[in-house]
Amino acid sequence: MHIPDGYLSPQTAVPFIGAMIPIWGVATKKVKATLKKKETPLIALGAAFSFVIMMFNVPIPGGSSGHAVGAVLLAILLGPWAACIAVSTALIIQALVFGDGGILAIGANCFNMAVAMPFFGYYVYKWVRGSAPGLSRRSLWAAAIAGYFGINLAALLTSVEFGSQYHLFRSYDGTPLYFMYPLKVAVSTMMTEHLLIAGPIEAVVTALGFGFVAKSYPSLISEKDPSLPGDLPEVSVRG
Amino acid sequence: MVKAYRRLLTAVVVLIILSPLGLLATGTAFGEWGTDELVHEVGYIPIGLAKYAALWKHAVFPDYSIPGFDSGFLAQAVGYVASAVLGVVLVTVVVLVWTRLAGLGHDNNQ
Numbered sequence: 365m366h367i368p369d370g371y372l373s374p375q376t377a378v379p380f381i382g383a384m385i386p387i388w389g390v391a392t393k394k395v396k397a398t399l400k401k402k403e404t405p406l407i408a409l410g411a412a413f414s415f416v417i418m419m420f421n422v423p424i425p426g427g428s429s430g431h432a433v434g435a436v437l438l439a440i441l442l443g444p445w446a447a448c449i450a451v452s453t454a455l456i457i458q459a460l461v462f463g464d465g466g467i468l469a470i471g472a473n474c475f476n477m478a479v480a481m482p483f484f485g486y487y488v489y490k491w492v493r494g495s496a497p498g499l500s501r502r503s504l505w506a507a508a509i510a511g512y513f514g515i516n517l518a519a520l521l522t523s524v525e526f527g528s529q530y531h532l533f534r535s536y537d538g539t540p541l542y543f544m545y546p547l548k549v550a551v552s553t554m555m556t557e558h559l560l561i562a563g564p565i566e567a568v569v570t571a572l573g574f575g576f577v578a579k580s581y582p583s584l585i586s587e588k589d590p591s592l593p594g595d596l597p598e599v600s601v602r603g
Numbered sequence: 604m605v606k607a608y609r610r611l612l613t614a615v616v617v618l619i620i621l622s623p624l625g626l627l628a629t630g631t632a633f634g635e636w637g638t639d640e641l642v643h644e645v646g647y648i649p650i651g652l653a654k655y656a657a658l659w660k661h662a663v664f665p666d667y668s669i670p671g672f673d674s675g676f677l678a679q680a681v682g683y684v685a686s687a688v689l690g691v692v693l694v695t696v697v698v699l700v701w702t703r704l705a706g707l708g709h710d711n712n713q
Contacts, residue, residue, distance in 0.1 A: 404702045416615060416687050422625075
């Protein structure tokens, strides 16, 4: 899902960079207002997690491959704005140092995987979880479902960005200038891969990660629970 | 940070050690073909794509490998783990600088 340089026209790629700059600004402000001091290293850990989990490529039948992103897990644990900062950082380092994803395409890649995915996943999680307690069967399922839908929205956006190029940008002889398959092909191929393989992988990663953090650091989960008074220590809440 | 989040750090270290498992999937993701693969995959290289594909030439460890040290699974695995370590260090530094510049991690909410 890391769009390389050359697959999007500059007319498509540059506006995404333009959109990301104010989004990063707002994310920084929101995180400053809501995240506690002791939680700031968690954004770094989240970025590290996202970076490494994206290295776990999984074969997709037909000679392709895919991987989880981790953005929805971070959104559930730290909030979508902090997830935006963490995943954006991972994507920027991947592009600059490891050539994974383009430089001109960095705005589109960040928008897909560091904005759309964590925000959509976060709200799906909240909606499915409802008022279920921090670590419960229902909250684990909510995390899995949110991961599944989050990565699929990112894949859908990526495939539309790809496929639209074929219809919009042609050279003088009619051959595509950038991405070379029609929208229909891009959407159906990418969505098949992500609905069937990358989506379930993201679901498992999100639920496992959520369960692990909920068990190891229950305060991280309960502090985000709107039904509990924010500053009470864990013990007195559970009574 | 090390003490408070020890189990999370351990989890990241375990993931780094296991990362070469990701090398077992050798296929290129849809829409991420290199120009060499494009000829094989599509039959031609679109003009605009060719113009921008090599825009960035400073990737120190392209494709998470150490240049010139990537023949055989073991060498690739070493490069992959080294890339994971470097990546984790770099994202940590960037996030800490980002949050520090924003005034985070001083005394808000505390």
